[in-house]
Amino acid sequence: MHLETRHWIFAGLFLLVGLTLVSGITLDLPVSPDTQRMYDFIEELPEGSVLLVSFDHEASSLPEIQPITLALLRHGFEHKLCLVGLALMAEGTAIGYRLMCETAEEFDAEYGTDYVFLGFRPQYIAAILSMGESIKATFPEDYLSRPYDSLALLRPLGNYSDVVGVLSIADGSFTTHWVEYGGRYELKVLAGVTAAMVTTYDPYLASGQMQAMVSGLRGAAEYETLINRGGGGARGMLAQTSAHLYVILLVILGNVSYFLKRRRTN
Numbered sequence: 001m002h003l004e005t006r007h008w009i010f011a012g013l014f015l016l017v018g019l020t021l022v023s024g025i026t027l028d029l030p031v032s033p034d035t036q037r038m039y040d041f042i043e044e045l046p047e048g049s050v051l052l053v054s055f056d057h058e059a060s061s062l063p064e065i066q067p068i069t070l071a072l073l074r075h076g077f078e079h080k081l082c083l084v085g086l087a088l089m090a091e092g093t094a095i096g097y098r099l100m101c102e103t104a105e106e107f108d109a110e111y112g113t114d115y116v117f118l119g120f121r122p123q124y125i126a127a128i129l130s131m132g133e134s135i136k137a138t139f140p141e142d143y144l145s146r147p148y149d150s151l152a153l154l155r156p157l158g159n160y161s162d163v164v165g166v167l168s169i170a171d172g173s174f175t176t177h178w179v180e181y182g183g184r185y186e187l188k189v190l191a192g193v194t195a196a197m198v199t200t201y202d203p204y205l206a207s208g209q210m211q212a213m214v215s216g217l218r219g220a221a222e223y224e225t226l227i228n229r230g231g232g233g234a235r236g237m238l239a240q241t242s243a244h245l246y247v248i249l250l251v252i253l254g255n256v257s258y259f260l261k262r263r264r265t266n
Contacts, residue, residue, distance in 0.1 A: 009250065034205065035222040038190060038212035039075070045164055047080040050157065052166040053100070055085065055092030056124075056174035061194055062095065067220035068192040069099055069169050075227050077107040077114070082153050084163070085117040086139070088124040088174055096169075097143055112151040119143035124174065125181055132160050132185040160185040165211065167192065175201060179209050192219075 031039075045051070053073070057065050076083050085100045087093040097117045104115050118139040121127040130138040135157050136148045148154050156162060165188030168175040175191045182189060188211050191201060195216030204210040214223055224230060 055087040055096030057171040061171035071223040073103040083115040087120040093120040117143040128181040
């Protein structure tokens with residue numbers, strides 16, 4: 001393939017995706033049972049329930065992870081849950097804090113009362129087990145170096161028995177550690193994961209070791225439909241769908257061109 005041809009192909013892809021995003025086209029996506037289960041779980045929680053949100057991912061997965069995170073955080077704040085953020089991966093720390101604060105502003109949620117961000121602790125297995133005994137001993141201060149007991153949301157929290165579960169936002173296998181080690185304390189585990197990790201976590205859902213899971217851009221788009229809020233999931237799915245159709249068209253045209261050329265030479 002000539003260099004000029006590649007340039008035209010990539011320019012065509014850029015133009016198609018750009019036009020698709022500004023066209024106002026929407027995709028009608030049926031909601032999968034897994035996404036519906038997550039929505040129902042959060043909807044059934046009483047207002048004021050405390051949910052841990054663990055940012056267990058790297059920055060490289062943000063294009064897929066961020067739409068999932070925002071949809072779930074928005075539902076949590078809208079349902080008036082109390083969210084306590086933390087990170088088992090260093091890269092997730094600043095990202096998690098930023099996303100929680102930005103989403104909280106949309107709902108006028110107050111830091112220290114409606115949400116708190118605890119920050120990062122190394123040695124993730126030790127951190128999960130330690131929180132099962134005492135959250136305060138694991139995080140004596142929050143991410144902003146405020147003492148644990150100075151925050152109204154944290155004062156009543158002793159260990160996992162005082163929370164309704166943990167939502168692990170992950171791009172790898174970190175959620176399995178919540179299942180394996182948090183499960184010792186009967187901690188309920190929810191997950192927002194990249195599409196590539198679905199097959200890893202399906203057995204945990206089937207066995208009941210995980211309560212619910214939202215996966216990939218499609219899961220984010222489905223969840224945005226359920227909470228009636230547009231976001232990056234729907235836009236990402238639209239761009240992804242148009243790009244896939246473009247590639248399929250190129251494959252068809254390439255094969256047609258090949259066979260026509262072959263017929264002329266015979």
